[in-house]
Amino acid sequence: MQAQINSQVSSQIVVENLNHMYRPARGQPVLAVDNVSLEVRPREFLALLGPSGCGKSTLLYLMGGFLPVEKGRILIGGKPVTGPGPDRGVVFQHFALFPWKTVRANVLYGLERAGLPKNERLKRAQAYIDMVGLQGFEDSYPSQLSGGMRQRTAIARTLAIDPDILLMDEPFGALDAQTRSLMQSELLAIWRRSPKTVIFVTHDVQEACYLAERVAVMSARPGRIKAIVETKFDRSDPHLFKQPAFIDKVDEIWALVRNEAMLAQRLEAH
Amino acid sequence: MAMSETLSYLRRGRGVRRHSWRYTVMAWLPLIVLLIAWELTTRSGLVTPFMLPPLSAVFGRIMEDAASGDLLTTIGTTLWRALMGFGISAVAGIALGILISQYKAVRWFFDPIISVGFPMPKIAFLPIMILWLGLFDVSKITMIAFNAIFPVVTATIAGIEGVEKQIIWSAQNLGAGRKRLMWDVLLPAALPQILTGLQVALPIALIVGILTEMAMGGYGVGATMQTASRMADSPGVFAGIIEIAIVGYVLVQAMAFIRRRLLMWHPEALDATAA
Numbered sequence: 001m002q003a004q005i006n007s008q009v010s011s012q013i014v015v016e017n018l019n020h021m022y023r024p025a026r027g028q029p030v031l032a033v034d035n036v037s038l039e040v041r042p043r044e045f046l047a048l049l050g051p052s053g054c055g056k057s058t059l060l061y062l063m064g065g066f067l068p069v070e071k072g073r074i075l076i077g078g079k080p081v082t083g084p085g086p087d088r089g090v091v092f093q094h095f096a097l098f099p100w101k102t103v104r105a106n107v108l109y110g111l112e113r114a115g116l117p118k119n120e121r122l123k124r125a126q127a128y129i130d131m132v133g134l135q136g137f138e139d140s141y142p143s144q145l146s147g148g149m150r151q152r153t154a155i156a157r158t159l160a161i162d163p164d165i166l167l168m169d170e171p172f173g174a175l176d177a178q179t180r181s182l183m184q185s186e187l188l189a190i191w192r193r194s195p196k197t198v199i200f201v202t203h204d205v206q207e208a209c210y211l212a213e214r215v216a217v218m219s220a221r222p223g224r225i226k227a228i229v230e231t232k233f234d235r236s237d238p239h240l241f242k243q244p245a246f247i248d249k250v251d252e253i254w255a256l257v258r259n260e261a262m263l264a265q266r267l268e269a270h
Numbered sequence: 271m272a273m274s275e276t277l278s279y280l281r282r283g284r285g286v287r288r289h290s291w292r293y294t295v296m297a298w299l300p301l302i303v304l305l306i307a308w309e310l311t312t313r314s315g316l317v318t319p320f321m322l323p324p325l326s327a328v329f330g331r332i333m334e335d336a337a338s339g340d341l342l343t344t345i346g347t348t349l350w351r352a353l354m355g356f357g358i359s360a361v362a363g364i365a366l367g368i369l370i371s372q373y374k375a376v377r378w379f380f381d382p383i384i385s386v387g388f389p390m391p392k393i394a395f396l397p398i399m400i401l402w403l404g405l406f407d408v409s410k411i412t413m414i415a416f417n418a419i420f421p422v423v424t425a426t427i428a429g430i431e432g433v434e435k436q437i438i439w440s441a442q443n444l445g446a447g448r449k450r451l452m453w454d455v456l457l458p459a460a461l462p463q464i465l466t467g468l469q470v471a472l473p474i475a476l477i478v479g480i481l482t483e484m485a486m487g488g489y490g491v492g493a494t495m496q497t498a499s500r501m502a503d504s505p506g507v508f509a510g511i512i513e514i515a516i517v518g519y520v521l522v523q524a525m526a527f528i529r530r531r532l533l534m535w536h537p538e539a540l541d542a543t544a545a
């Protein structure tokens with residue numbers, strides 16, 4: 001019981017008045033995240049939406065501990081983030097696979113670092129490779145795979161370490177509709193089986209409404225949280241996408257996102 | 271940069287494997303034509319055999335030397351020095367490159383030294399080297415390593431610093447600490463560039479090896495050529511040139527082979543095997 005409470009608390013994410021400024025060696029500094037506050041409950045599935053370039057990836061990198069928190073705070077389980085760690089599994093937007101390792105070796109890497117016994121590692125890696133439908137490609141190198149296959153390798157690699165927190169940056173962005181829908185079900189199944197706190201960045205409003213319990217919409221750059229919308233639906237309903245309540249919710253969020261996307265375009269035009 | 275272009279050309283040239291024997295003949299044809307022209311020129315009487323001995327005479331000399339065992343000792347000596355120097359430059363160069371990429375103080379110290387040292391004709395240190403280390407293998411090998419280390423260091427630094435940030439992040443995210451990061455991620459990711467640096471260093475090692483032998487004597491192809499030249503033995507001089515050419519070619523090919531082996535994962539290797 002005690003352990004369970006601990007793991008619940010340790011997977012809570014609190015972001016307070018977070019700012020992030022990129023200072024490129026040449027050119028103007030860019031304010032990418034502007035005064036973002038956000039509280040993600042333990043084991044909550046939160047989707048993050050927002051126009052391109054609004055700072056979604058930056059926010060995830062900050063939570064992952066890859067970028068220094070200069071202004072504001074991020075608390076994971078009550079403790080400030082000090083650096084990267086396997087408690088927060090990240091699926092990167094551009095996959096970030098190890099090109100010199102095969103699919104299997106990529107998936108095995110985190111398990112090796114976790115110090116699992118060899119048999120266990122191999123079994124677990126295979127299970128996740130099968131789950132993302134890459135059986136038969138275990139010995140292929142990333143450069144021999146399609147974009148969607150690389151993305152699925154990255155998903156398997158992160159899921160395999162079974163982190164308490166999942167930070168996923170457009171994890172299904174390179175997948176076809178069919179594979180995408182399969183991966184959505186797999187992700188939900190995993191989330192139900194061993195509940196994790198998930199932050200899921202996507203541009204697909206329907207996907208966000210379907211997967212998440214709450215959807216946070218970010219404004220155009222500099223990114224702020226513009227609105228947070230509850231999206232609790234019965235996901236086992238096979239006709240969910242046709243339910244009026246669901247369609248209304250998608251429309252509502254669409255309107256919010258579209259507005260910001262138009263603003264972002266105007267910003268770019270300047 | 272011309273150097274690395276030449277190398278990437280060599281690398282791509284490995285696509286030769288995909289072509290038929292006709293392509294192979296075509297690729298070698300210019301060289302064969304040149305050698306035939308050499309032979310014909312010497313037979314026409316346009317030049318004296320002293321200025322340019324017939325190719326057949328030169329090959330005859332190489333065969334003689336091979337039969338007597340001299341060839342093996344001569345080439346063996348040169349190879350041993352060149353490869354020792356190259357090996358030292360490889361190990362020390364990669365190690366130094368790692369340290370420079372990781373520690374600010376080390377970088378601060380070596381940055382100006384490398385900037386000045388890389389373009390400098392380091393062969394000018396030869397008299398000093400002789401003063402300090404004498405005429406034997408130690409000074410020759412030191413000279414070779416000293417010349418060959420620069421491209422290795424710079425390639426290692428450039429390779430490590432060019433590793434995509436998110437690949438590093440994903441390794442850290444999966445639990446890699448600082449040491450692990452170096453061995454598991456930075457070095458493998460930098461390997462293509464490091465190998466390019468080694469591919470530049472290898473011919474330098476051979477060149478400097480021959481030069482030190484010419485200047486200091488002590489067997490080896492360079493010393494043998496120098497002796498032959500003093501004794502007006504022009505087939506002996508040209509035999510040395512042909513021997514160096516063949517040794518150099520074999521070394522460069524061997525290095526390219528090692529590169530293919532080590533970079534099995536790289537698109538450059540995968541493309542070639544796919545066809």
Ligand SMILES: Nc1ncnc2c1ncn2[C@@H]1O[C@H](COP(=O)(O)OP(=O)(O)OP(=O)(O)O)[C@@H](O)[C@H]1O
Nearest residue numbers: 022024030032051052053054055056057058059221
């Ligand atoms: N390394 C960097 N240096 C300077 N500016 C950067 C850097 N990375 C991102 N930015 C800027 O920060 C802003 C936010 O970038 P970020 O990648 O977080 O956006 P995003 O919301 O993930 O966009 P997308 O949906 O297209 O992935 C962008 O305007 C971008 O120009």
Ligand SMILES: [Mg+2]
Nearest residue numbers: 056057093169
């Ligand atoms: Mg992004």
